[in-house]
Amino acid sequence: MIMSLNNSVSSYQSVNRQADTGEVATQTPAASGAGIPSDNGRPDGFYRQLVAATATEREKLLSGPLVARALNGQITLAEYRAFLAQAYHHVRHTVSLMMACGAQLSEPAHVSRDALRMAVAEYIDEEKGHEHWVLDDLAATGVPRERAVQRAPLLATELMVAYAYDSIRRRHPLSMFGMVLVLEATSTAVASGAGRAVRDSLGLGDDAFHYLFSHGELDISHMEFFANLMDSITDEGEQQAIIHAAKAFYHLYSSVHQAALEDAFHWTDAALAADCAMEKEALA
Secondary structure: OHHHHHHHHHHHHOOOOOOOOOOOOOOOOOOOOOOOOOOOOOOOOHHHHHHHHOHHHHHHHHOOHHHHHHHOOOOOHHHHHHHHHHHHHHHOOHHHHHHHHHHHOOOHHHOOOHHHHHHHHHHHHHHOOHHHHHHHHHHHOOOOHHHHHHOOOOHHHHHHHHHHHHHHHHOOHHHHHHHHHHHHHHHHHHHHHHHHHHHHHHOOOHHHOHHHHHHHHHHHHHHHHHHHHHHOOOOHHHHHHHHHHHHHHHHHHHHHHHHHHHOHHHHOHHHHHHHHHHHHHHHO
């Protein structure tokens, strides 16, 4: 099992980190969860069980208004900025969350889980700095990087991040992989297609889509690694902890999407200009 997992780690390390140029076939969130690699892993392995157990929650997320409008090229510039702003506020916690998971896996109760700890280390190495991709994308849409950094996350985003930290400490460290499933599977399903549709409808350049294009392509390979990792987990209690967390994170991420749409009025050109004018007055 560990040899198979190590082979997956090697392929994970070799993933190209460069952003996608958009030359990928358009995807849509069909009723079956199109784009979710449900045939990865073993037929009798936990990965396929996890995908099946969370199908209802996944379809609710993928059929939500933000995903549907993005794929149809109906997202406004302000809505795209609002989505990126919340992405920044949860992506910047990814490495810290994985470190928290790894620290818990070093406790005596998990002392024999070397393969899992090494897998978490690989995730940390791969995910470092992705929040800067989001800030680069915001800058390309006309939003100063400091604007996104200084503006507090919406409550829905704060709750999702808080639940991630809490579930790792309170429920089980492997709860982290419930969040990994939700974010990476969603990227695999819709990120590249949505990014191209939004790019073309808004007339933006590829430099405004590092986050969506790179994650859409990278996470396809990541999901192969993830499937093998999940299949290495055979303890029923651990499996149920991951399933529970994934269902919760699908719900929480759906709320983040909805909140971002509702917050879009703060990200119009007029709103940004008004904020800038107020800041200048305060400094005068």
